Amino acid sequence: MSWIDIPAGSPFTPDNLPLGVFRHGDEEPRVGAAIGDQIIDLAPVASAQMLDGAQLFAEPTLNAFLALGRPAWRATRSWLLELVRNANDRDTVEPHLIPQSAVTMLLPFEVADYVDFYASEQHATNLGRLFRPDSEPLLPNWKHLPVGYHGRAGTIVASGTDIVRPSGQRKPPDAAVPVFGPSQRLDIEVELGYVVGTPSTLGKPVSVDDFEDHVYGVVLVNDWSARDLQAWEYVPLGPFLGKSFATSISPWVVSLDALAASAVPLPTQDPPVLPYLAGSALVNYDITFEVYLNGHLVSSPPYRDIYWSPAQMLAHMTVNGATLRTGDLYASGTISGPEKTQRGSFIELTWAGREPLVVAGKEHTFLEDGDQVTITAWAQSPDGTRLGLGEVTGRILPA
């Protein structure tokens, strides 16, 4: 498949070729493609081959490349596939392979707006049971529209960034007034994030059919959450400080074209959705996540059965005429499967702390100082091939 030596089990196969931004020593940050345990330094290779737009790979973010739109994305993918498959390109490319271990990966793109959805039925049901135990867990709107809200774009951070435990107000159930201090219920949310490349026009909704024209690809998202802050603040205007302290994303943006072999049909939606959310070509992706706490696997959330497809989230987000901008990120919301070992947050995994997990002989509920959470994910194809999305990781520092 490739003249490049790829270690067995690498997420970055010759069909994957995700893009990211790296810093090598004290050189300027620029764009690379991952293959095996190496990076193709794209700017010099593209220059050597006199590729149109080669200078975009010398930029410190992917935004200019993302803004080019789908025809350019596909042309770039064809070029990359050729580079790694065709031994004739070896002399050009090989001098510009850099070991991943020799670089620091940065935030791959400058985030414009960040929207977080709530698209997993199992997660929404679990949270409904925990936050509103006396009511129906799914609210009346949940199956009619992909519920979502805006998060803080300015605190989306690169994988590996330390997460300082947030402080804030929380109200213990038996207290008359709130208290202030470090969050005692610090949690993760395992999500898939969609990266918008092509902008849209104010007042013009984007159809479900135009999903692949606007969205370049995906990243892994860990939407760190302080459940005690969130519970006290979120009525009536939604989550705010319980989420806005940090959201970590993975460094490698995997293209929808690379993911295409893992597309699966949507589950049946009942009640039927309104026409602007309907389409015969709607898909999800067959991706399995893995969550590691201090190196130990604690959950394996499955993405394929999530209720709302990414094309529906996109169409909903713009149906009121809201524009898309290059660099917009919208995330699925926490991914939870029906099994206890498939839940995508510790509040679900430990049922609000009442059922601790035992990890390496020690009980865990919410995150403690020093804990490190790493999330990985793999996309499966019907022919059995797999493609990795890399990882997003972060460690908790004391308040």
Place this chain on the structure above:
Amino acid sequence: MSWIDIPAGSPFTPDNLPLGVFRHGDEEPRVGAAIGDQIIDLAPVASAQMLDGAQLFAEPTLNAFLALGRPAWRATRSWLLELVRNANDRDTVEPHLIPQSAVTMLLPFEVADYVDFYASEQHATNLGRLFRPDSEPLLPNWKHLPVGYHGRAGTIVASGTDIVRPSGQRKPPDAAVPVFGPSQRLDIEVELGYVVGTPSTLGKPVSVDDFEDHVYGVVLVNDWSARDLQAWEYVPLGPFLGKSFATSISPWVVSLDALAASAVPLPTQDPPVLPYLAGSALVNYDITFEVYLNGHLVSSPPYRDIYWSPAQMLAHMTVNGATLRTGDLYASGTISGPEKTQRGSFIELTWAGREPLVVAGKEHTFLEDGDQVTITAWAQSPDGTRLGLGEVTGRILPA
């Protein structure tokens, strides 16, 4: 006060000198200061006087200037005051005065994150009564923290931008399922927006005492709202499409230094706030807004008695360690006074449409296609002088 001729009643007195971005003919957009009915074209004046950083006024947004921080803001204000007061500067400045009628005003800065608060007790009480008639109108958290949420930064538009009536889901009270179509309850929200200049560091809260080091000034905000979309979508994650189609801001950013003469003490806060929200220097501003529907005055919301001060909103927004970025905008939320003629939205002015306003002999509830809303505001000082914030305007186009 100035060698420049200033029409009586102009909002842009020689003490005001707000900054904005204008386009003059087919020249590049750049930064100007408003005085009377003219604009000082700052780039050539600053160049002629060999001012440090003169090139920042040739940029198409204020962001680079905003990033300089408070010492530079104050130095710039001193320079501007001198320019308009000192007749010796007349020969330098006069060739670079442009009539405001000859330019198009653009968005003054690129918005980073947009946060909308809910800081008016009267407004929160009114909305609580309308949205949750069977409960206490103020929720338990409201007097303990400034409730807020993130809005969509990418749909903040310049004053004068037409507003296309948004479509979306709404659920009529007697319907079993939602219907789709143009909003039938399109509304305004009259707000004051604070413009952040100086960024902060991830994990480091900004104290109430550092408000003036981070916030450069204010703009008028009209946070257009589709009440029917909002009512159906907003539980549990807050407003989303009911707000994200457009938010209009005024073109002239009035500095905190210009507003300082209008500072007033905060009303008493009871219950007492937590220490991170407390401070002896907390102020509000004595600003009166005016709302015009198709040219007729329909409301005069007063800002001075708003419950939460802007320094408290800033400290709350960052107490969890969230960063500020240059270009962040945070708004007060709808400003409503105790009188019916002081309410800052049509849902309040017409009590959810049940008590229509009669404007020029015609009944009005929510906004109709073709309606134009213009909001102005004036800051008062104890000595009786006034300073205007300009206006924000927009007209409704059909869906």
